Amino acid sequence: MVKHHSALGLASALKPVQPVTLIRPHAAQRAARFFVEKFPGRSIYAVKANPSPDLISLLWESGITHYDVASIAEVRLVAGLLPDATLCFMHPVKAEEAIREAYHMHGVRTFSLDTLEELEKIERATGNATDLTLCVRLRVSSEHSKLSLASKFGADPSEVKELLIAARQTADALGICFHVGSQAMTPAAYSEAMERVRAAIVAAGVTVDVVDVGGGFPSSYPGMEPPPLEVFFDVIHRAFESLPVSYSSELWCEPGRALCAEYSSLIVRVEKRRGDELYINDGAYGALFDAAHIGWRFPVELLREDPSHTRDHGFSFYGPTCDDLDHMAGPFMLPADVEAGDYIEIGMLGAYGCAMRTGFNGFGSVETIEVTDEPMVSLYVEDDRQVASNVVKL
Numbered sequence: 001m002v003k004h005h006s007a008l009g010l011a012s013a014l015k016p017v018q019p020v021t022l023i024r025p026h027a028a029q030r031a032a033r034f035f036v037e038k039f040p041g042r043s044i045y046a047v048k049a050n051p052s053p054d055l056i057s058l059l060w061e062s063g064i065t066h067y068d069v070a071s072i073a074e075v076r077l078v079a080g081l082l083p084d085a086t087l088c089f090m091h092p093v094k095a096e097e098a099i100r101e102a103y104h105m106h107g108v109r110t111f112s113l114d115t116l117e118e119l120e121k122i123e124r125a126t127g128n129a130t131d132l133t134l135c136v137r138l139r140v141s142s143e144h145s146k147l148s149l150a151s152k153f154g155a156d157p158s159e160v161k162e163l164l165i166a167a168r169q170t171a172d173a174l175g176i177c178f179h180v181g182s183q184a185m186t187p188a189a190y191s192e193a194m195e196r197v198r199a200a201i202v203a204a205g206v207t208v209d210v211v212d213v214g215g216g217f218p219s220s221y222p223g224m225e226p227p228p229l230e231v232f233f234d235v236i237h238r239a240f241e242s243l244p245v246s247y248s249s250e251l252w253c254e255p256g257r258a259l260c261a262e263y264s265s266l267i268v269r270v271e272k273r274r275g276d277e278l279y280i281n282d283g284a285y286g287a288l289f290d291a292a293h294i295g296w297r298f299p300v301e302l303l304r305e306d307p308s309h310t311r312d313h314g315f316s317f318y319g320p321t322c323d324d325l326d327h328m329a330g331p332f333m334l335p336a337d338v339e340a341g342d343y344i345e346i347g348m349l350g351a352y353g354c355a356m357r358t359g360f361n362g363f364g365s366v367e368t369i370e371v372t373d374e375p376m377v378s379l380y381v382e383d384d385r386q387v388a389s390n391v392v393k394l
């Protein structure tokens with residue numbers, strides 16, 4: 001793969017006609033080492049955030065040994081890449097055929113569920129296996145998170161007792177898991193969910209071997225600067241230690257976004273300017289789904305050899321396809337004199353950005369280039385972290 005020192009150097013040297021995906025392996029390595037060293041339990045990478053084989057191998061080399069997979073395609077992908085990895089099938093509604101293949105062909109032993117029907121399905125598909133780790137998914141609130149995961153999955157408090165008792169009979173190891181929603185902005189999301197875990201354990205009177213706090217760990221985006229991750233880890237650790245089962249159980253988490261958001265960004269070209277609207281060559285059907293559909297503001301930077309001296313101004317983007325839906329409201333802050341022909345780097349697209357691309361209408365990034373400069377924002381670099389925590393204090 002071609003390697004460049006920086007996004008700016010690359011844009012100036014190549015003047016790419018198509019959008020270019022940039023990857024920063026060092027940023028993903030740093031995030032993985034941070035979780036491996038500082039999270040007070042096991043960190044399991046949620047593959048859906050970015051299933052790039054290069055990234056998955058990189059995380060493995062950085063110490064991530066467990067992978068949260070949600071489909072049989074993800075099971076096959078990770079099993080093929082990393083034969084020694086441990087796979088956890090954490091989608092609570094699986095096809096029976098997928099469970100069967102995962103168990104019998106790929107050695108998957110950990111499954112999540114949120115109904116008795118799913119438990120029976122797992123029993124049938126595995127031939128009443130006795131070596132399963134079964135994680136009962138609780139429904140918890142998403143009120144502290146930017147993206148809700150509260151309505152679709154998770155057993156209701158009224159159903160949890162029966163489900164835990166039934167799963168306890170089948171499971172070799174019994175777990176309780178939840179997901180507070182993606183981009184949780186405060187650690188209270190986890191401490192409140194842990195209270196649900198406590199209530200479920202007490203109500204069912206079962207021993208629990210795994211407490212899995214799921215994903216939701218935030219990254220930093222304009223207008224969404226979270227407290228440092230250590231604060232989240234600390235709150236989770238204390239909540240876990242205060243559970244009646246902590247002496248005999250393991251603590252797990254399933255970060256997706258936090259491990260890979262800083263891994264990728266995108267260089268786009270401005271094809272036209274109309275007032276405050278910039279027509280760029282990637283969009284809603286490319287890596288900018290979240291910018292279009294949930295108004296996510298990604299950090300942006302104008303890539304010019306001679307920096308602009310005009311003041312920043314808020315712009316919206318139109319993507320390249322032929323429909324009005326391909327629109328990103330922003331505002332994206334760029335120098336006021338940005339014009340057609342300029343290149344812009346859009347940062348923090350490693351999670352749920354590059355993973356969501358389609359080839360609709362024939363547009364999108366085809367080339368991936370490695371760069372060695374720093375991502376625009378980082379939760380793992382001291383200077384940036386100072387800035388982030390100052391913002392929180394204000």
Ligand SMILES: *Cc1c(COP(=O)(O)O)cnc(C)c1O
Pocket residue numbers: 046048049068090091179181182183214215216217254255256257258351
């Ligand atoms: C999506 C997902 C994750 C990862 O969530 P992030 O918010 O990206 O950390 C973890 N666990 C499950 C079950 C998920 O569905």
